[in-house]
Amino acid sequence: MNKRLFRASGVAAVAALVWTASASAQLPPDEIGTVTLDEPGPHRAYIIDTQFDNATTGKVVVVDPEEKKMLGMIPTGYLAPSVLSHDDTRLYSADTFWSRGVRGVRTDVLTAWDTQTLEPSWEVEIPTKRANILMERNMLTMSNDDRFVYIYNFTPATSVTVVDTEAQDVASEIDIAGCSLNYPIGDRAFASICGDGSFQQVKIDDDGQEVSRTRTKFFDPNETPMNERAVRDGDMYYFTTLDGDIQPIDVSGEAPKVGERWSLFTDAQREEGWGVGGWQLMAISPALNQMYVLVHPEHADRNWEDPSNTIWAFDLDTHEKVGELKTENYVWSLNATHDDEPLLLGVNIDGGLDVFDLTKMEYMHTVDGISAIPALVLSSH
Missing domain, CATH: 2.130.10.10 (YVTN repeat-like/Quinoprotein amine dehydrogenase)
Structure with missing residues (x-):
């Protein structure tokens, strides 16, 4: 390389380093602090994640199920x-x-x-x-x-x-x-x-x-x-x-x-093979006076904990089936919010949160990949 060109390149490099150092010195220092969330609303969900692949440290994932947004995470101990x-x-x-x-x-x-x-x-x-x-x-x-x-x-x-x-x-x-x-x-x-x-x-x-x-x-x-x-x-x-x-x-x-x-099932439904399954397999909406239960066909003695993509709704006074909810995912645990416009929250075996509008009795959406291996979902009393 030409010596004059080399000296020019060196000067340019030094100038660039000086400019970079000067610019870096002007950046504000990072601050470590706490982000304060709004007061919990009736629909906020807390997903208890078992972390089976790293069970010594569990976590609770805090979610806004309507906005499909994770709000934060709480680190917990083993299971x-x-x-x-x-x-x-x-x-x-x-x-x-x-x-x-x-x-x-x-x-x-x-x-x-x-x-x-x-x-x-x-x-x-x-x-x-x-x-x-x-x-x-x-x-x-x-x-x-x-x-x-x-x-x-x-x-x-x-x-x-x-x-x-x-x-x-x-x-x-x-x-x-x-x-x-x-x-x-x-x-x-x-x-x-x-x-x-x-x-x-x-x-x-x-x-x-x-x-x-x-x-x-x-x-x-x-x-x-x-x-x-x-x-x-x-x-x-x-x-x-x-x-x-x-x-x-x-x-x-x-x-x-x-x-x-x-009974949740008629004699005809039992003959068709319907039964209950799941982990936390039931939920109740006090506002609607209804119970929601995970059910599945081809029920057998050893699949009473199996997840399901089907949820039946029952009136707590008449004990009659009053509705049905379906999702593409297999849900393991349920929880219903206790407000006048309740949601049904279901954690599925792929780590997602399935959300249902109980006033309209319809599936809303799924918050995918929000946890690893969820066991339970909690919401406001």
Whole structure:
């Protein structure tokens, strides 16, 4: 290269570097902060993602289902169940961590997340007993007044850890030997479903201590295979058998009262092979007084957890089928919003969120690829 040309090129390169450095120096520094979301509306969805391909760290994906938009993400621990407070200001997760990622010292905490900043507001260490199983809705629940959180433990001995959200501390651990899960009742009680077919109610005081317990005969486990994943409507819980019979139980009184069992299917539909399936397979819209159930044809004893692309709607008073919803995707878990213009939200096996307009009884759209392996979807109470 000509020496004069080389010197000219060198000067140009130095000038460019000086200009670049000068321009970079004028750029504003990056700032790390928190984006505050609007107050949660009745249609905001919280998808609990199991993260099976990386199960030591789960997550909750926050979604606007109408705008098909992800609003944010909450990082949780291993297979962490979550629950929303009734005032929508907090999402609680029961998290498990190990000091070496997949081994070492185990630590369990209940974390309270702010639903606008999606940042932790506080946490409390809890006994290292909480059930490390695929998340169910009644593994982590709240009292009606948001004072107490109930955490299901399985070691395999079963118990419930009661956390006081005002004191931000563990109030008690209540033994529920032979029983499972926690179905909240009012402000100061919860129930569990027991292996002998009974429904056990435990009442607590304002300090979170047990004051009494009763058992109500619920079903015969030797004759009726009951699905424990009930759906709640106020003071009424609705369970389903694996064959599609609905078993209501009223918890408004001093002791639970078992209601009359009714079937989702006619004899003709059963002969055609219709049955129920899915994980959280039922949802209720209080405004429309309707129940929504995942159903499928060719029902057999071993496919009662299979996902489906078909949802039937039932009137809770007449028990009659009043509508049907279809999607191209196979949905595993359902939840209905509780407002006067309700949506039905269904997480599908491909990680999407299927959205239905229940007022019009029609499919709206699918938010594709919003999660990895979703187990449950939550929305405002």
